[in-house]
Amino acid sequence: MTEEVAAIAVNGVQKRYGKLTVLRDVTLEVAPGEIFTLLGANGAGKSTLIKLLTTLAQPDGGSIRVQGCDPVTQGGRVRRVIGLNAQAETLDDTVSGRANLRLVATLLGLADPQQAIAAVAKRLDLDAFLDRRVATYSGGMRRRLDLAMSLLGNPAVLFLDEPTTGVDPQNRLALWALIRELRDGGTTIFLTTQYLDEADALADRIAFMREGRIVKVGTPAQIKQAAVPTFALTVAAGQAEAAKAALAEHQLPYQLAGDVFTLAAAVAPQALAVLAPRLVVTGYVPNAVTLESVYLAVTKEAKHAHA
Amino acid sequence: MLTLKQLAALTGRIIRQNFTNGDTLVTVIAMPVFMLLFFVYVLGGSIVTAGGAAGATQYLDYALPGFVLLTMAMGSAYTALRINNDQTSGFLSRLHALPIPRWVILGAHLLASVVFMVAAAAAVLLVGCLMGYRSEAGLGGWLAFAGLAVLFALTITLLAIPFSLKASNYASAGGFSYVLLMLLFVSSALMPTRGMAGPVRAFATHQPMTPIVNAARGLLAAGTAPQTLPVALAWLIGGAVVFAALAYWAYWQVFVKR
Numbered sequence: 182m183t184e185e186v187a188a189i190a191v192n193g194v195q196k197r198y199g200k201l202t203v204l205r206d207v208t209l210e211v212a213p214g215e216i217f218t219l220l221g222a223n224g225a226g227k228s229t230l231i232k233l234l235t236t237l238a239q240p241d242g243g244s245i246r247v248q249g250c251d252p253v254t255q256g257g258r259v260r261r262v263i264g265l266n267a268q269a270e271t272l273d274d275t276v277s278g279r280a281n282l283r284l285v286a287t288l289l290g291l292a293d294p295q296q297a298i299a300a301v302a303k304r305l306d307l308d309a310f311l312d313r314r315v316a317t318y319s320g321g322m323r324r325r326l327d328l329a330m331s332l333l334g335n336p337a338v339l340f341l342d343e344p345t346t347g348v349d350p351q352n353r354l355a356l357w358a359l360i361r362e363l364r365d366g367g368t369t370i371f372l373t374t375q376y377l378d379e380a381d382a383l384a385d386r387i388a389f390m391r392e393g394r395i396v397k398v399g400t401p402a403q404i405k406q407a408a409v410p411t412f413a414l415t416v417a418a419g420q421a422e423a424a425k426a427a428l429a430e431h432q433l434p435y436q437l438a439g440d441v442f443t444l445a446a447a448v449a450p451q452a453l454a455v456l457a458p459r460l461v462v463t464g465y466v467p468n469a470v471t472l473e474s475v476y477l478a479v480t481k482e483a484k485h486a487h488a
Numbered sequence: 489m490l491t492l493k494q495l496a497a498l499t500g501r502i503i504r505q506n507f508t509n510g511d512t513l514v515t516v517i518a519m520p521v522f523m524l525l526f527f528v529y530v531l532g533g534s535i536v537t538a539g540g541a542a543g544a545t546q547y548l549d550y551a552l553p554g555f556v557l558l559t560m561a562m563g564s565a566y567t568a569l570r571i572n573n574d575q576t577s578g579f580l581s582r583l584h585a586l587p588i589p590r591w592v593i594l595g596a597h598l599l600a601s602v603v604f605m606v607a608a609a610a611a612v613l614l615v616g617c618l619m620g621y622r623s624e625a626g627l628g629g630w631l632a633f634a635g636l637a638v639l640f641a642l643t644i645t646l647l648a649i650p651f652s653l654k655a656s657n658y659a660s661a662g663g664f665s666y667v668l669l670m671l672l673f674v675s676s677a678l679m680p681t682r683g684m685a686g687p688v689r690a691f692a693t694h695q696p697m698t699p700i701v702n703a704a705r706g707l708l709a710a711g712t713a714p715q716t717l718p719v720a721l722a723w724l725i726g727g728a729v730v731f732a733a734l735a736y737w738a739y740w741q742v743f744v745k746r
Contacts, residue, residue, distance in 0.1 A: 235585045237743075257587060265585040269578035273501070275508060287497040288586050290490040330582075 187246070188213040188338055188369040189234060194243035196229055196393075203229045205393045207243070211386075213337075216360065216370040218380040220404075221390035227373040228268065230390075231342050234371065235265045248337060264336030268343050270327045274316040278307060278326045281315060282333065289334045301329045305359065321352035328356070332363075339363060341372040345379060357382055381405070410446035414453075417461035424460055431455050494588050498596030499603070502570055506604045512566050516608045520559040521615050527551060527678065528619060535679050545620055552616040553633075553704040554677030557640060557697070559612045560605040561669055564644040565662035567601035571652035572661035575742070584743060594739060598645055605641040606634075629711020636704055639724045644668060646731035650738035677701045696723035 189211035196204035204226050211217040219227045232238040234247055236256040245251065250258040273281055279298060286294035302308050305325045310318065318326065324344070331339065341360070345353045360383055364370055374380055380387045381401045389397040389404065397404060416424045421440060428435050428442070433452050436443040441464075444452050449467070456462055506512050532547030571594075574580045583593050613621075625633065647664060655661035674688060675681070675697035681689050692698055699716040700723060706714025 237581055237584055260585060260587040263585065265582065267578050267581060271577055271579040271582040273505075275505065284497055284501060285586070288494050288583070288588055290493065290587075 186213070187211060188215070188248060189217070189371060190244075190246040191230070191234070192244045194230075194233065194240045194245060196226075196233060196238070197241050203393050204233075204240070207393070207395055209388055209395055209398065211369060211371060213369050214364060214367050215385045216364050216372060216383050218384035218387045219371070219373045219390055220375070220377065220380045220387050221373075222375060225390040226393040227390055228342055229393075231265070231267075231340050231371070231373060235263055235340055236260055237265075262337045264331040264334065264339045266328050266331040266339070266341045266344055268346065270323055271330075272315050272323060272327055274314070276315065277313060278302075278311045278315055278318070278322075278329075281326060282311075282330060285330045285333050291334060297333055301332050304332070304362075305329045306355075320347065321349055324348055324352065324356070328359075336368070338369045338371065341370065343373055343375065345374070345376070353379075411443050412446050412449050413441050413443050413464070413466040414456070414462055415440050415442070415464035416456065417463050420460045424456055427455050427459060428452065491589055491592060495592050495596055495599070498583075498592065499600045502597060502600035503603055505570060506566060506600070516559065516563045516566060516604075517611050520555055520562060520608075520612050523558070524552070524555045524612060524615065524619075527555075537680060548616060548619055548621050549709065550680075550705070551678055552613070552621050553708050554672065554675075554701050555616070556609045556613055556637065557677060557701060557704060558669070558672050559609050560637070560641050561644060561665060561672055563601070563605040563608050563641075564648045564668060565665035566604075567597065567645050568648040568652035568655070568661040568665070569658045570600075571597050571649060572655055572658045575653060576657065580743070590743075594649065594735070597649070598642070601645040601648070602638060602641045605645070606638060609637055609641075623708050623711075625708055625711030629707050632711070632713070633704060633707040636700075636707060636720070636724075639721075639728070640700065640704075643724050643728040643731060646728055646735050649735035650731070653735075653738040653742050671695055671697045672701070675701055696720075696727070699723060 187210040189209075191207055191209050194204055194207040195202070207226075207230060209217075219230065221227050229238065233240050233245060234252060236252045236259050239253050245253070247259045248262045250262075252259045273284075279302075282298045282301065283294060286297055291297045298311075302311050305328060307322075307325060307329060310322060315323065315326065324347075328341075328344065331341075344360075345356055348356065357379070360370055360372070364385075370383075372380075372383065384401055386398060387401055387404050388395050421437075424442065425435075425437070428444075431451065433444060433448050433455070435452075446467070453462070453465075506516075528544050528548045528551070532544040532551070535547050535550075537546050537550035574583075574597075580593060584590070623629070647668075648662075651664045652661040655663075672678075674684075674692050675695060676692065677697060681692040681698065684692055699719040702716040703714050703720035706712065706716070
């Protein structure tokens with residue numbers, strides 16, 4: 182892929198806030214019509230990279246091209262071809278959904294705002310409540326309206342910053358379907374998420390980001406192959422602290438997300454031998470590929486790479 | 489043409505927010521009206537304003553221009569609140585990712601703030617007229633007074649911008665407006681400075697609000713340019729230049745440098 186044909190080309194980008202380096206030598210390319218997912222934990226630098234790509238911040242080093250334009254020197258041209266759906270909703274609660282959409286349509290200078298609003302409302306199934314005050318909307322409705330505002334004007338490149346965080350499963354699946362539909366219509370999607378299953382379900386390619394670096398890029402299958410084989414287990418309510426103590430006592434490394442312990446598959450027999458006699462193991466999933474397992478893999482690779 | 493439409497759409501949005509928010513209307517219009525009624529009908533009869541006998545009518549003639557400026561100062565807190573809300577909610581970021589000239593985004597806040605402050609001031613002025621205030625100024629005097637009021641609104645709006653952009657929440661964004669109100673209270677806005685204690689009188693005489701209030705009072709009462717008008721204009725224009733520079737600096741820090 183070359184810079185001329187890439188929808189997004191990022192080369193050696195650095196970003197610092199004071200003494201804190203947020204992005205380190207980030208390089209990636211996104212093909213036109215691709216769903217490219219940036220996966221990483223909170224604070225990995227995902228949102229900062231989106232800010233640079235959408236002209237909301239400037240890099241301290243490196244180069245960026247969006248649809249062939251430099252966001253620093255050609256910000257106006259970049260803003261004409263992108264749509265941004267940020268993490269924070271930017272809705273006016275005091276007016277209707279239609280009024281919110283009308284404002285953005287006016288700001289974009291759309292030739293036929295009514296038609297554009299009708300089309301996006303139909304696409305996101307907003308018609309039934311479009312004329313209600315936004316203050317009365319449920320969380321899912323709000324998220325859909327916010328996304329609809331980003332879709333007005335049919336942007337060639339759509340940036341979605343954790344679009345399903347806090348969204349219920351039904352709306353999450355609906356958003357996934359919409360994102361695929363947009364990709365099939367030719368829109369380039371640059372999406373950030375903390376959820377591996379979301380990246381797995383949507384992405385053509387995934388970039389794993391950790392501490393401001395891209396540490397792994399590949400298709401979902403390639404990313405999962407890189408994962409350390411793991412297993413996941415849960416213990417009875419109130420026994421998590423005892424489990425942590427027992428695993429630590431036997432020097433068995435683990436990742437804990439919520440109430441799920443993730444350990445390397447190689448230590449499964451030993452871990453079960455330690456826990457089962459003392460505690461109630463309520464769940465056990467062998468060979469689980471989770472964000473934690475990928476995290477273990479890419480962290481290990483990153484450590485080796487920088488050793 | 490599109491830029492003007494964008495400016496009108498964003499300005500209209502903020503003006504609508506101001507005029508449909510009960511808290512804003514109570515604080516910026518109802519409260520100054522209540523204070524005007526209280527000062528005129530409860531305290532006014534005891535305040536000697538022109539060396540003659542004290543009386544509610546004389547006090548109304550004296551204090552109404554001060555209440556007009558007080559109303560606008562109270563409105564400046566809501567200017568800061570609206571800008572800060574838009575910033576902390578991410579709305580300003582959404583606007584910055586749209587193909588809108590950057591100056592339009594804060595320009596809309598500036599314009600909306602001036603329009604709202606002038607409208608609120610007009611409401612208080614109207615109440616004052618209903619209470620019996622009579623001006624001897626002609627059209628020229630009224631226009632000059634309106635110009636001074638617009639310049640005052642513009643200057644304090646420019647002052648609100650850096651505070652609102654830099655504050656972490658709306659409560660602290662409007663804190664500067666208390667300083668404006670304090671300056672108006674310790675000036676010739678509500679009563680003559682001659683009765684104040686020595687050091688307070690010295691401060692009141694030389695701080696910017698006193699010449700501004702005196703200029704407004706003179707223009708509204710008689711329509712002639714009072715002696716303090718050049719000093720008032722110097723404070724307001726100088727303040728507008730300094731605050732515009734501060735506003736640009738804050739904007740650059742928050743939206744350009746980042």
